[in-house]
Amino acid sequence: MTAPMKPGQRVLFALRKMIVSGEIPDGARIAEIATAERFGVSRMPVRTALRTLEQEGLVAKLGRRGYAARGVTPAQIDDAIEVRGVLEGLAVRLIASRPIAPGFARKLKAVLAEGDALFAGDGFAPEHVDRFYSYNLAFHDLLLDASGNRAIGVALARNNHLPLASAAALALDWDDLANAREHLKAAHEEHLAVADAMLSGRADDAEQRMRRHARAALNPGVMPLVGPV
Amino acid sequence: MTAPMKPGQRVLFALRKMIVSGEIPDGARIAEIATAERFGVSRMPVRTALRTLEQEGLVAKLGRRGYAARGVTPAQIDDAIEVRGVLEGLAVRLIASRPIAPGFARKLKAVLAEGDALFAGDGFAPEHVDRFYSYNLAFHDLLLDASGNRAIGVALARNNHLPLASAAALALDWDDLANAREHLKAAHEEHLAVADAMLSGRADDAEQRMRRHARAALNPGVMPLVGPV
DNA sequence: ATGCTCGTTATTGGATCCAATAATGCAGTT
DNA sequence: AACTGCATTATTGGATCCAATAACGAGCAT
Incomplete structure (x- = not known):
């Protein structure tokens, strides 16, 4: 079931899964551009997803250097x-x-x-x-x-x-x-x-x-x- | 002190204050465009602010009709x-x-x-x-x-x-x-x-x-x- | 007259473009 | 050779533009 999910939700769920599964290791930097290209979407859904993940405590803002994943132990x-x-x-x-x-x-x-x-x-x-x-x-x-x-x-x-x-x-x-x-x-x-x-x-x-x-x-x-x- | 705050933070704080103070009454619809024009900014900061406020429980998403303020009693x-x-x-x-x-x-x-x-x-x-x-x-x-x-x-x-x-x-x-x-x-x-x-x-x-x-x-x-x- | 359908419109979500800013690297000087 | 200053560049945040979608209204048929 390749659900035709909206880009925003898709990126959010994918990032969340990758972080909690450890596919994105703890402390790894997550840059908007690289992530957007990786998912084949614009930077916008990535931005909103990162904001949400920040609220959830799964990523931490790193000043001007983007975000960093916070591994789930x-x-x-x-x-x-x-x-x-x-x-x-x-x-x-x-x-x-x-x-x-x-x-x-x-x-x-x-x-x-x-x-x-x-x-x-x-x-x-x-x-x-x-x-x-x-x-x-x-x-x-x-x-x-x-x-x-x-x-x-x-x-x-x-x-x-x-x-x-x-x-x-x-x-x-x-x-x-x-x-x-x-x-x-x-x-x-x-x-x-x-x-x-x-x-x-x-x-x-x-x-x-x-x-x-x-x-x-x-x-x-x-x-x-x-x-x- | 007219702090030259960034638009995003400014809109977020202002909306939060208006909701908790009741200036935006409970249940009032908050549309992106109207809010953006009211603050003289683009729709983008309003969007991020609304997302954050949704996470905080101060607004509720209303399907395709935007957001609604949730008054604080x-x-x-x-x-x-x-x-x-x-x-x-x-x-x-x-x-x-x-x-x-x-x-x-x-x-x-x-x-x-x-x-x-x-x-x-x-x-x-x-x-x-x-x-x-x-x-x-x-x-x-x-x-x-x-x-x-x-x-x-x-x-x-x-x-x-x-x-x-x-x-x-x-x-x-x-x-x-x-x-x-x-x-x-x-x-x-x-x-x-x-x-x-x-x-x-x-x-x-x-x-x-x-x-x-x-x-x-x-x-x-x-x-x-x-x-x- | 009323119900259904189709077209219009308002509104959100996404993409692209632009500006501001800080980190980095290079060069020049001491 | 090391340190400092400047310029370049990479990256985020904001603005504008475009597409999709659902609500709403008008018109037509029954």
């Missing part, structure tokens, strides 16, 4: 995951410390029911992973929305650009679907526990569980399923 | 302050839960000594406010740096663009310097308490105190001292 991903846990923890804390809106409770139950259905049987196919992906995303989005604090989502926006740092990134072993099922089932049970804590008004508990949930998302040495970043 | 500022508290709370938690580096302890004591010196006497002049501003900034920057987690600083970058949401924004009553002194002295004592908790390895305590410290920064109905945003 595993430690930085860990850092971003920790930040995500803290921010999502704040979201659930806010929800739990206020009266639960009926609409929210209903939507939450509906989302969790998707997860329940996923693990009702014993089987697990790649298709289930896709469904979990949707369910997982819906769960986290719902919490972010229900928190009523838009600043959380704004602050989180950057982390989602780092691989494995967003809630949409599932780390699992594709060669061992049974193991993957256990992994995702554990995540679903953490969701249930967080939901229970929220609905019971146990704000501290909900926050703690959400933080641990974020940290548990990263397993070393597994294949990531990356969604739209 | 007091509730949103509260939200941002809460996010700041959580993120800075994470920073001090990380510091407290690791062995304290000797260099950090030394720098921390040096910074806190500035605060001690400020409140050693009884007097308080506007000049003291400036000194507190520097001291306060140094304290928060030091924590961010010592946390070793760059993602925190990246996530915090946006909040600093909202008035009163950054740690560099002091809210105090200029007409009542004695009251201001008490206000800032209380902040300094919170710093001391956080520092003590960190150096003693009381991670939970340090985090809780930092969160409260952030929330205490906002007083209703006072004049803000806004620093460089």
